Amino acid sequence: MITFITVVHIFTVVLLVVAVLLQSGKGAEISATFGGSSQTVFGSSGGQNFFQKLTYALAGIFMCTSLILTVLPTKLKRSVLDGYTTPAASAPAAPAAPAVPATAPAAAPVENKK
Numbered sequence: 819m820i821t822f823i824t825v826v827h828i829f830t831v832v833l834l835v836v837a838v839l840l841q842s843g844k845g846a847e848i849s850a851t852f853g854g855s856s857q858t859v860f861g862s863s864g865g866q867n868f869f870q871k872l873t874y875a876l877a878g879i880f881m882c883t884s885l886i887l888t889v890l891p892t893k894l895k896r897s898v899l900d901g902y903t904t905p906a907a908s909a910p911a912a913p914a915a916p917a918v919p920a921t922a923p924a925a926a927p928v929e930n931k932k
Contacts, residue, residue: 820890820891820894823887827880827883831880833872834873834876834877837869838873
C-alpha cells in the first residue's frame with residue numbers, strides 16, 4: 819500500500835511541475851508555447867482556467883499523499899521489543915540488620931587514682 823501511494827505521489831509531483839511550467843506568466847499567452855498566436859488553443863477562455871484547476875487538484879492530491887505517507891508508516895511500525903515481556907519485578911529484599919553479638923562483654927570499670 820505504501821508503494822502504491824509513493825508511486826501516486828511521485829506521478830503527482832511530476833504532473834504538478836509540468837502544469838506549473840506550462841502556465842502563462844504575466845502578459846504572456848499560453849498558446850505561444852505551442853506556436854499559436856491566440857488563446858484559442860484551449861478554448862475561448864484560454865488555458866488559464868484549465869491549468870489553474872489542474873494545479874489546484876494536483877496540489878490537493880500532493881498534500882493528501884504527503885500526509886498519508888507521513889502518518890501511515892508510523893501506524894505500521896513495529897518495535898523490536900513488541901514480543902518481549904518484562905519479568906515480574908520482585909520485591910526488594912530488606913537490608914540485613916547488623917550483626918550484634920548475643921552477649922556483649924561488659925566494659926571494665928575504670929579506676930580513678932587520686
